[in-house]
Amino acid sequence: MRFPLSLTSKLTAYMLSRKKAGAGRFPLVLMLEPTHRCNLACKGCGRVREYRGMMTAEMTVEECLGASRECGAPVVSVAGGEPLVYERMPELVERLVGELDRHVYLCTNGLLVRQRIGEFKPDGSLYFNIHLDGLAGTHNLIVERGGVFEEAMAAIRELKSKGFHVCTNTTVYRETSPQEIADLFGLLRDLGVDGFIISPAYSYSQAKSQEVFMDRAAIRTKFVELEKLLSGFNLYASPIYMDFLTGRRELSCTPWGNPTRNPAGWRSPCYLLVDSHFSCFTDLMEKTPWGKYGPGRDPRCENCMVHCGFEPTAAMEAGRGVRDAIRTFWWQIT
Numbered sequence: 001m002r003f004p005l006s007l008t009s010k011l012t013a014y015m016l017s018r019k020k021a022g023a024g025r026f027p028l029v030l031m032l033e034p035t036h037r038c039n040l041a042c043k044g045c046g047r048v049r050e051y052r053g054m055m056t057a058e059m060t061v062e063e064c065l066g067a068s069r070e071c072g073a074p075v076v077s078v079a080g081g082e083p084l085v086y087e088r089m090p091e092l093v094e095r096l097v098g099e100l101d102r103h104v105y106l107c108t109n110g111l112l113v114r115q116r117i118g119e120f121k122p123d124g125s126l127y128f129n130i131h132l133d134g135l136a137g138t139h140n141l142i143v144e145r146g147g148v149f150e151e152a153m154a155a156i157r158e159l160k161s162k163g164f165h166v167c168t169n170t171t172v173y174r175e176t177s178p179q180e181i182a183d184l185f186g187l188l189r190d191l192g193v194d195g196f197i198i199s200p201a202y203s204y205s206q207a208k209s210q211e212v213f214m215d216r217a218a219i220r221t222k223f224v225e226l227e228k229l230l231s232g233f234n235l236y237a238s239p240i241y242m243d244f245l246t247g248r249r250e251l252s253c254t255p256w257g258n259p260t261r262n263p264a265g266w267r268s269p270c271y272l273l274v275d276s277h278f279s280c281f282t283d284l285m286e287k288t289p290w291g292k293y294g295p296g297r298d299p300r301c302e303n304c305m306v307h308c309g310f311e312p313t314a315a316m317e318a319g320r321g322v323r324d325a326i327r328t329f330w331w332q333i334t
């Protein structure tokens, strides 16, 4: 199976219950950013620049758990910043999984994994999600530091040897070579990596190097090639989202599908854009003018095709038609 049965059944039951309750808008994945501090300053990263003035601010463990309760999404993606610079991360992960029954993706650049691995216990609901944008030369260039790729690979080897689930997260930029990504995934599969998240870069206006980003046409050309080369890998991109990335289908975005909570509050409208912050989840859902956002409505959305905006749409679409439901079910169980 592509995902653990526990995750698939948890998500399906949650979506059915929200629909039965008549919820028009509901989240699927909480993007939790307890801290924005990071031990890197990657070229394409908006966070370390957007929150420059409040890098030392942190959410407490209780605030993080409270955010997860408020939001209710069954999956929590813990990001940042670098989550492993957060001192009480092992406790937070253990409580999200144990107390709140959440499925957790811990998104890390890998640099501190070997140092802190002894503080975590393998669990069917915990995935280490390692950021890797290419082979050594490319990845180290993007993160602007030598040796990061090598450390991330060593971290993956150690995580797998200790029985942890591991997936990787790859952002595709203008200069990304599809063949290099296929070669990277081949190496990672040999190390036992369980699955691969892949998404086009979003052009943060705050990012240092704008030339690394692509428009929609360029993204689609790149993903047609990637789809051919990556057909044998356990991609976590759903078939409906792949149709969208390769131009076979249009999707609208679902900005509330992956809401973001960080030390500044609930970020509105989405993981990528920030127009305001709210102090509670209900205000985020009720006071954000959702109709103003998305391609054709906000120029900042024009070239956005990232998974946090469009995978929730794909998940909702899968429940609407028989053909999409069968394709998505088959994709999940194979």
Ligand code: SF4
Residues within 6 Å of the ligand: 038, 039, 040, 041, 042, 044, 045, 046, 047, 048, 080, 081, 082, 109, 131, 143
């Ligand atoms: S490791 Fe992640 S949070 Fe840190 S600078 Fe790079 S992209 Fe940003």
Ligand code: SF4
Residues within 6 Å of the ligand: 253, 254, 255, 269, 270, 271, 272, 273, 293, 294, 295, 300, 301, 304, 305, 306, 308, 309, 310
């Ligand atoms: S299109 Fe992208 S940037 Fe715009 S609201 Fe949706 S997810 Fe956010």
